[in-house]
Amino acid sequence: MSDGLARTLFALSDANRLKIVELLKTGPLPVGEIAVQLQLNQPQTSKHLKVLLEADIVRMEPVANRRIYHLRTEVFQGITAWSQSFEQQMVSRMVRLEAYLEQQQKSVDSEGVNKDGG
Amino acid sequence: MSDGLARTLFALSDANRLKIVELLKTGPLPVGEIAVQLQLNQPQTSKHLKVLLEADIVRMEPVANRRIYHLRTEVFQGITAWSQSFEQQMVSRMVRLEAYLEQQQKSVDSEGVNKDGG
DNA sequence: TATCTATATACCCTTTAAGGAATATTCCAA
DNA sequence: TTGGAATATTCCTTAAAGGGTATATAGATA
Known part of the structure; x- marks a missing residue:
């Protein structure tokens, strides 16, 4: 391909x-x-x-x-599909990143409870 | 561009x-x-x-x-938009062609009435 | 500072691309 | 079959690309 x-x-x-x-x-x-x-x-x-x-x-x-x-016209359909796959990939990576950060935030929060606030 | x-x-x-x-x-x-x-x-x-x-x-x-x-990611958005513009252009040309052929068909029909079928 | 790691640059070589001009080819018409 | 129009191909030249190897640079560390 x-x-x-x-x-x-x-x-x-x-x-x-x-x-x-x-x-x-x-x-x-x-x-x-x-x-x-x-x-x-x-x-x-x-x-x-x-x-x-x-x-x-x-x-x-x-x-x-x-x-x-x-x-x-077919060629351009192929190019469009290919190009769009990048945008979509970026979006899903972004979603995963957000989920990760959210997860991290929870960890920090619960650690804060155990470790005392300073 | x-x-x-x-x-x-x-x-x-x-x-x-x-x-x-x-x-x-x-x-x-x-x-x-x-x-x-x-x-x-x-x-x-x-x-x-x-x-x-x-x-x-x-x-x-x-x-x-x-x-x-x-x-x-921005670059690919641009490529996608550009590539899609071709597909759309093709579609609208197709629509125009269909309209034209339909028009032609009507002309042929009415000519047929005047010119005789032999 | 000497050194190690990670990366960029420089230099050389070979291949290829693109423009220009001339020529070959294809198809039509007389 | 000769001539003319439209297009493709060839040859030449120049510029640039891509790979390889060696080297320079930047940052980290002892």
């Missing part, structure tokens, strides 16, 4: 590819249109799209002369 | 750093402990932690001789 995720995150870790992905969020586009809108050279655009393609972040639909690139 | 996000994603796009992050999910740890558990050399571990630190994915707490690294 981590290996595939690393690849996915790597594909998204480049500023230009991030722009491409944001652009495709508005709808599928052919290479040339992406290049124009983002002011990228066509070869660079193709190369970035290849990276995104191999990371399963986009899919390609050939239409006559052109290649239309579509965003794949 | 995209720029900072690219840096964040890049920090998470390495297999070893991903492992570190997963490990820290279980709780804060000093460098040496991370290195041992992940079977990494100490210098590599420090270097990876530096990357994570500069991307605000972890924070460092010096305790005597050692440096305890903690996961920061």
